[in-house]
Amino acid sequence: MKCELCGRENVLTFHHLIPTCVHSNKWFAKNYTDAELSKGIYICEMDCHKEIHKLIDEKELGRNYNKMC
Numbered sequence: 001m002k003c004e005l006c007g008r009e010n011v012l013t014f015h016h017l018i019p020t021c022v023h024s025n026k027w028f029a030k031n032y033t034d035a036e037l038s039k040g041i042y043i044c045e046m047d048c049h050k051e052i053h054k055l056i057d058e059k060e061l062g063r064n065y066n067k068m069c
Helices: 027-030 034-038 049-054 056-063
Strands: 011-017 038-042
Touching: 011 049, 038 049
Parallel strands: none
Antiparallel strands: 011 038
């Protein structure tokens, strides 16, 4: 499979568009359904996934980067 972010063939991992660590946060629980909280993409395990979490904190990911293009 190819990474849904960079398009390279690599070892992939599932990346929640709204990080699981914020699912219990009242704001996220109120504003998103369980189905929306479960959405995600398959991306490179060591490259893209690692860099996303290094550059953007979980709350910002959940609030501003939770839509698939």
